[in-house]
Amino acid sequence: xxxxxxxxxxxxxxxxxxxVLVPPTAILSLVALxxxxxxxxxxxxxxxxxxxxxxxxxxxxxxxxxxxxxxxVGMDEFFSPVLEANPxxxxxxxxxxxxxxxxxxxxxxxxxxxHYRSADFDLARDGRKASIADYLDxxxxxxxxxxxxxxxxxxxxxxxVRGRLMGILYDVGVVAAVSLIVAFEILLFVVFFNVTGPMxxxxxxxxxxxxxxxxxxxxxxxxxxxxxxxxALTAALRSVDDLYRxxxxxxxxxxxxxxxxxxxxxxxxxxxxxxxxxRFATAGSPKPMHERRATDIxxxxxxxxxxxxxxxxxxxxxxxxxxxxxxxxxxxxxTAIPIAVFMACIALATPYGGRVAERLGSRRVFLMGMVPALxxxxxxxxxxxxxxxxxxxxxxxxxxxxVTMACQRYIxxxxxxxARTQGLGVFIGAVLTASVCGxxxxxxxxxxxxxxxxFLVSAALVMLSGWMVYRLLSGTxxxxxxxxxxxxxxxAGLLRNxxxxxxxxxxxxxxxxxxxxxxxxxxxxxxxxxxxELGDIARTVMLYPIxxxxxxxxxxxxxxxxGWRAGLVAVGGIVGGLGLVAPALLPGIWPVAVGIVAxxxxxxxxxxxxxxxxxDVCWIECRNIGQTNVLxxxxxxxxxxxxxxxxxxxAFVPVWGLSGAIVALGAIVLGxxxxxxxxxxxxxxxxxxxxxxxx
Amino acid sequence: xxxxxxxxVSAALAAILLSTMVLTALFGYHKFHDLMSAQVGSRxxxxxxxxxxxxxxxxxxxxxxxxxRQMQDIVEREKVGDAxxxxxxxxxxxxxxxxxTDRGGIGASVAPEWLEPLKGATNHPFALRDEDNLVxxxxxxxxxxxxxxxxxxxxxxxYLENELGxxxxxxxxxxxxxxxxxxxxxxxxxxxxxxxxxxxxxxxxTALGKVxxxxxxxxxxxxSADPFDARFAEFAAKTREAIDHIKGAxxxxxxxxxLA
Numbered sequence: 001x002x003x004x005x006x007x008x009x010x011x012x013x014x015x016x017x018x019x020v021l022v023p024p025t026a027i028l029s030l031v032a033l034x035x036x037x038x039x040x041x042x043x044x045x046x047x048x049x050x051x052x053x054x055x056x057x058x059x060x061x062x063x064x065x066x067x068x069x070x071x072x073v074g075m076d077e078f079f080s081p082v083l084e085a086n087p088x089x090x091x092x093x094x095x096x097x098x099x100x101x102x103x104x105x106x107x108x109x110x111x112x113x114x115h116y117r118s119a120d121f122d123l124a125r126d127g128r129k130a131s132i133a134d135y136l137d138x139x140x141x142x143x144x145x146x147x148x149x150x151x152x153x154x155x156x157x158x159x160x161v162r163g164r165l166m167g168i169l170y171d172v173g174v175v176a177a178v179s180l181i182v183a184f185e186i187l188l189f190v191v192f193f194n195v196t197g198p199m200x201x202x203x204x205x206x207x208x209x210x211x212x213x214x215x216x217x218x219x220x221x222x223x224x225x226x227x228x229x230x231x232a233l234t235a236a237l238r239s240v241d242d243l244y245r246x247x248x249x250x251x252x253x254x255x256x257x258x259x260x261x262x263x264x265x266x267x268x269x270x271x272x273x274x275x276x277x278x279r280f281a282t283a284g285s286p287k288p289m290h291e292r293r294a295t296d297i298x299x300x301x302x303x304x305x306x307x308x309x310x311x312x313x314x315x316x317x318x319x320x321x322x323x324x325x326x327x328x329x330x331x332x333x334x335t336a337i338p339i340a341v342f343m344a345c346i347a348l349a350t351p352y353g354g355r356v357a358e359r360l361g362s363r364r365v366f367l368m369g370m371v372p373a374l375x376x377x378x379x380x381x382x383x384x385x386x387x388x389x390x391x392x393x394x395x396x397x398x399x400x401x402x403v404t405m406a407c408q409r410y411i412x413x414x415x416x417x418x419a420r421t422q423g424l425g426v427f428i429g430a431v432l433t434a435s436v437c438g439x440x441x442x443x444x445x446x447x448x449x450x451x452x453x454x455f456l457v458s459a460a461l462v463m464l465s466g467w468m469v470y471r472l473l474s475g476t477x478x479x480x481x482x483x484x485x486x487x488x489x490x491x492a493g494l495l496r497n498x499x500x501x502x503x504x505x506x507x508x509x510x511x512x513x514x515x516x517x518x519x520x521x522x523x524x525x526x527x528x529x530x531x532x533e534l535g536d537i538a539r540t541v542m543l544y545p546i547x548x549x550x551x552x553x554x555x556x557x558x559x560x561x562x563g564w565r566a567g568l569v570a571v572g573g574i575v576g577g578l579g580l581v582a583p584a585l586l587p588g589i590w591p592v593a594v595g596i597v598a599x600x601x602x603x604x605x606x607x608x609x610x611x612x613x614x615x616d617v618c619w620i621e622c623r624n625i626g627q628t629n630v631l632x633x634x635x636x637x638x639x640x641x642x643x644x645x646x647x648x649x650x651a652f653v654p655v656w657g658l659s660g661a662i663v664a665l666g667a668i669v670l671g672x673x674x675x676x677x678x679x680x681x682x683x684x685x686x687x688x689x690x691x692x693x694x695x
Numbered sequence: 696x697x698x699x700x701x702x703x704v705s706a707a708l709a710a711i712l713l714s715t716m717v718l719t720a721l722f723g724y725h726k727f728h729d730l731m732s733a734q735v736g737s738r739x740x741x742x743x744x745x746x747x748x749x750x751x752x753x754x755x756x757x758x759x760x761x762x763x764r765q766m767q768d769i770v771e772r773e774k775v776g777d778a779x780x781x782x783x784x785x786x787x788x789x790x791x792x793x794x795x796t797d798r799g800g801i802g803a804s805v806a807p808e809w810l811e812p813l814k815g816a817t818n819h820p821f822a823l824r825d826e827d828n829l830v831x832x833x834x835x836x837x838x839x840x841x842x843x844x845x846x847x848x849x850x851x852x853x854y855l856e857n858e859l860g861x862x863x864x865x866x867x868x869x870x871x872x873x874x875x876x877x878x879x880x881x882x883x884x885x886x887x888x889x890x891x892x893x894x895x896x897x898x899x900x901t902a903l904g905k906v907x908x909x910x911x912x913x914x915x916x917x918x919s920a921d922p923f924d925a926r927f928a929e930f931a932a933k934t935r936e937a938i939d940h941i942k943g944a945x946x947x948x949x950x951x952x953x954l955a
Binding site: 009012013016017019020023024025027028031035036038039040042043044046047050054085086088093134163164167168171174175176179182183186187190194195199203205206207209212214222223224225227228229232233234239240243244246247250251254255258260263266270273274277278308429444448450634 | 697698699700702703704707711712714716718719720722723725726727729730734735737738742744745769787788808825837858859862865866869870873874875878880881884885888889892893896897899900903904907923926927930931934938940941942944945947948949951952954
């Protein structure tokens with residue numbers, strides 16, 4: 001085991017987490033499923049008996065009027081409404097006293113008659129239950145004048161209960177998967193915070209001491225084995241420091257008080273030798289070394305994004321519940337407004353968040369952002385109308401922007417410029433895993449406990465993330481910002497770079513337009529309209545982040561290796577556009593799922609290359625105003641797509657319906673991607689651009 | 696040193712395991728409860744449906760709802776057939792109870808909200824809650840499509856809990872055993888995983904203490920692939936060297952001081 005590297009330890013820990021979480025969930029689910037099935041069977045039997053008794057009574061009445069049992073008419077019409085109203089009943093049949101099928105609806109005669117003919121139908125009044133092929137058959141006697149003349153049969157599908165209970169397994173699967181990811185995040189945090197991080201700091205101290213530098217000690221306040229080890233190390237360093245300071249005090253005393261200049265001179269030589277060989281802190285004692293690590297903020301960020309993603313799959317449905325008619329606005333537009341406002345607030349607050357984070361530090365801005373977010377979630381859950389919902393979503397958007405900017409700033413300060421991609425990976429990793437977990441859990445929680453409870457869970461998660469930042473980042477030093485704010489002229493100059501403008505207008509904006517318009521707005525509405533329950537909607541929407549998570553790392557490596565960034569962005573855009581026009585080509589609800597996966601593939605293909613392209617296409621601007629500023633400007637511009645997407649989709653729905661709106665949005669995205677694909681051919685490769693030539 | 700590394704990880708794993716199991720059990724039970732409730736409701740809806748058919752057959756003969764005296768026997772017979780049925784009532788469109796398994800209730804009026812479902816679709820079953828009871832009902836419609844009243848059946852809301860008490864107790868016991876077993880596995884696993892870390896750190900701490908107190912050097916384990924070991928050995932050596940050097944320098948300064 002390598003002490004200052006987490007890889008092997010994490011692999012073993014994740015294996016342990018898998019062993020501790022998955023088998024018990026699976027065991028309990030299967031046991032519970034079997035028990036639940038057994039628990040439901042008596043109820044099904046009672047239903048079968050109720051239906052059978054009613055049918056038998058009616059057949060007996062007809063037979064009592066003197067109609068022979070094999071001459072009854074209209075039995076199909078008699079059976080049909082019962083079968084339609086009771087989906088668990090697969091067939092109804094009437095047989096004569098020898099078991100010959102006289103009337104049957106819902107099953108094949110060949111499957112049942114051999115059994116009926118061989119069975120003993122000397123039945124008691126409460127009937128006889130038998131298992132025939134995949135059916136559970138309840139036979140009740142039909143009597144006339146005390147003589148049995150036949151039987152009524154009610155057949156249940158033996159797999160019906162299991163089929164209905166399978167939904168439990170889907171929920172359990174979601175909970176188990178989310179738990180594993182949460183376990184991954186927590187263990188990652190525990191290991192980085194308690195082992196790898198402190199040991200890396202210890203490693204730096206070891207390296208300094210190896211070079212003779214005793215000026216710093218590792219600041220690790222924990223009370224575990226690592227903390228104890230660090231304290232032992234610190235004690236050793238302090239003892240050396242003490243000896244040194246005593247020596248220096250003695251030397252100073254000798255130099256000041258000794259009358260023999262020769263002695264003073266030789267003592268001075270001793271001092272110079274010691275100071276030449278070793279370095280000690282100029283202050284009174286070794287300086288504690290606080291190390292920032294990008295991973296420190298990962299868990300709070302994960303929890304915060306998790307909180308937002310909980311409502312992702314049902315937000316339009318929640319708005320729909322609160323909706324009252326507003327003159328001049330279509331219901332779809334009213335539904336889209338809270339989503340668009342949320343996105344607009346993120347867009348507008350992001351630059352401010354960046355500036356404030358530079359001035360006040362990440363920890364303070366995170367805690368500042370937590371306030372509107374927390375208020376937003378609680379009040380969104382308690383909203384009475386769309387008006388106040390819009391207000392609270394706006395507050396949440398501002399909070400979201402502040403918190404995410406605080407986290408980005410913390411990470412960028414924690415990593416060196418060479419490791420910036422690694423730092424970005426920490427941020428994107430936390431956001432994507434939170435997106436998968438939050439979307440999936442949100443649907444399940446909302447389905448079981450309601451929308452309001454889900455928003456309260458979001459609020460609780462935000463509080464937890466804030467508490468973690470408050471407690472855990474308190475010791476880390478906050479460096480003052482050095483980010484230069486670009487002027488409007490510089491940003492306008494950026495827009496005059498045609499490569500940059502085309503990338504933003506025909507790749508970044510349509511990408512976000514599709515995300516917010518289709519995934520956040522149209523997909524939940526369409527799936528709900530098709531009768532999907534909240535849990536199913538969430539599981540379907542979850543396909544998007546899963547596709548991105550799976551594809552992004554592979555594509556990032558591919559883009560770095562091949563340098564084919566513009567091509568990947570273009571292909572991504574076209575795949576996303578084609579996915580959205582799927583409802584025009586395929587029937588039913590499946591095209592929505594296809595669209596979601598295609599959008600995930602699209603963003604998996606294009607997101608990383610898109611960001612990597614920015615320094616290539618505006619190298620001069622990145623040099624002049626800073627890459628961070630240029631990337632922040634891209635983020636701001638692409639949010640225009642996030643705002644426009646839901647509004648555009650809402651405008652299409654009254655004209656073309658939900659499917660048509662998806663296709664229309666897809667056509668726009670596809671068209672813009674096609675323009676980008678054509679234009680990107682003229683981009684050239686590497687940082688050789690017209691802006692540079694002009695400059 | 697209560698919060699050792701293995702205890703921290705054990706606590707994290709146990710908390711995640713507990714949350715997972717609680718959520719799994721909660722969601723599973725809710726889903727099962729929904730399905731069972733729907734099934735029970737569907738069975739009682741069917742009972743109500745058979746009574747509705749009976750009433751409507753008679754209404755189609757031109758009889759008024761109030762005149763259907765046989766209905767009192769029919770609803771009483773249905774109640775006798777199922778111990779969980781608390782009552783069956785037939786009331787007219789104004790809310791007056793005409794037939795009731797509790798004969799004392801005949802002539803009384805139903806709560807105003809029981810008349811609300813009669814304003815909607817005439818063939819759709821409705822469900823209501825009456826204190827601790829659940830109610831399923833169907834409107835009674837004559838041949839002209841006019842709503843004449845409704846038939847409702849009451850059964851206890853705690854019916855499922857009563858029916859499933861044993862099953863849930865058994866599941867709770869299984870749940871506790873599985874939780875305990877896997878929590879122990881988590882604790883033992885964390886202990887096994889972090890033991891080498893603790894042992895190694897303690898060994899380094901002891902070796903450092905010995906080097907500082909007695910001299911000598913830390914010898915890295917030749918079988919160890921961890922470069923940290925070699926760096927630590929150099930650290931210990933450098934620290935010892937610094938102590939020796941500073942002590943030597945102090946002795947030298949003392950000697951020079953005494954030269955006077």
